[in-house]
Amino acid sequence: MTDDSVRSGGCLCGAVRFEIAVPGAKFSICHCGMCRKWSAGPFMTVHCSGEATFENQEGLAWYPGSEWAERGFCSRCGSSLFYRLTMQPDPDLIVSVEAFDDADDMILERHIYVDAQPQRYQFGDSRPRVTEAEFLKELGITPLEES
Numbered sequence: 001m002t003d004d005s006v007r008s009g010g011c012l013c014g015a016v017r018f019e020i021a022v023p024g025a026k027f028s029i030c031h032c033g034m035c036r037k038w039s040a041g042p043f044m045t046v047h048c049s050g051e052a053t054f055e056n057q058e059g060l061a062w063y064p065g066s067e068w069a070e071r072g073f074c075s076r077c078g079s080s081l082f083y084r085l086t087m088q089p090d091p092d093l094i095v096s097v098e099a100f101d102d103a104d105d106m107i108l109e110r111h112i113y114v115d116a117q118p119q120r121y122q123f124g125d126s127r128p129r130v131t132e133a134e135f136l137k138e139l140g141i142t143p144l145e146e147s
């Protein structure tokens with residue numbers, strides 16, 4: 001059984017406030033160009049269980065960043081908050097570590113899209129590093145081939 005704990009979080013201005021079940025307390029860092037552009041740095045995320053419960057979602061907006069995923073953000077303060085796959089019927093919500101009120105106990109699990117990481121920054125940890133192709137294979141996506 002997974003030990004899901006419900007955690008609260010929100011954007012910078014409070015126009016988005018939510019609670020969501022977090023299995024474990026682990027996060028990943030995505031180095032892909034879209035995440036870096038969107039979040040102004042490597043995007044650190046927690047894979048959560050199911051959907052969030054919203055206390056306030058006045059500011060929540062979604063940007064369809066690709067054919068298979070969309071990105072949720074606060075349209076008032078600009079905070080990058082969520083990522084979810086749109087090709088699945090009930091996708092799990094992937095949440096920015098920084099959106100949580102308390103994430104001090106969260107542990108880095110791995111880096112993804114490391115082949116898209118620029119040379120200008122480096123992380124000093126020795127956690128696993130996964131390429132774009134390896135990650136998409138896990139998701140069952142083959143982007144350069146149809147069907």
Ligand SMILES: [Zn+2]
Nearest residue numbers: 011013074077
């Ligand atoms: Zn906001």
Ligand SMILES: [Zn+2]
Nearest residue numbers: 030031032035
């Ligand atoms: Zn990314």
